Amino acid sequence: MNGVDLFLLGRALMKIGEQALPQPSGGAARYAGSTRTVLVVASDIAEHPDSAVGEIAARTGLPQSQVSTAVARLKEAGSVQTAPDPADRRRVLVRQAAETSERVAEVRASDIREALAAALGSEDAERLREVNAALELLADALAPAMPSRS
Incomplete structure (x- = not known):
């Protein structure tokens, strides 16, 4: 595997993840681009608690307006x-909530089987199990600190 293949795999995995996430309540439409932005911002906040929006924007490379929307x-x-x-009452600091909300729990509990089957073009149970096991191995090795893995 080379860097391009790894990048394309990452993009494919992001699309599968987006499809697996539960729809927002209230009938709100799914916005893939903003979902990615929200997840990037949430990840940065987890790694850097008590950060200002401008600091998050600088680290993620996202426009400050998108970071503000994601934080909201x-x-x-x-x-x-x-x-x-x-130290500066004009700035707002952001950190993960102390308690897991119902929506966060719902998102973390989402099942990927249906989205994975669609991406594979197969509902073969053995193939789905193999690919899911490979994804679990990658997650354990590369992202052990993910909130849903702790």
Whole structure:
């Protein structure tokens, strides 16, 4: 495997993940681009608690407006908490919520079987088990600190 193959695999896996995520409540439409943005921001917040929106934007390379929107969505879902920066009351600091909200639990519990079967073009149970086991191996090796794995 080379860097291009790895990148394309990552993109394919992101698409499968997006398809596996449960629809937002209230009949809201699925927005793949913003889902990626929200997940990138959530990941950064997990790694860097008590960060200002501008700091998150600088680390992720996302425009500050997209980071602000993602933080608002995460806050609405109960995934993050915000508080004024004691050193500069104009800034807002963001951190993961102390408790797991119902929506966060729902998203973390989402099942990938249907999305994986669609991506593979097969519902062969043995093939799905093999691919899922390979994905579990990769996740254990490369992303052991993911919230859903702890």
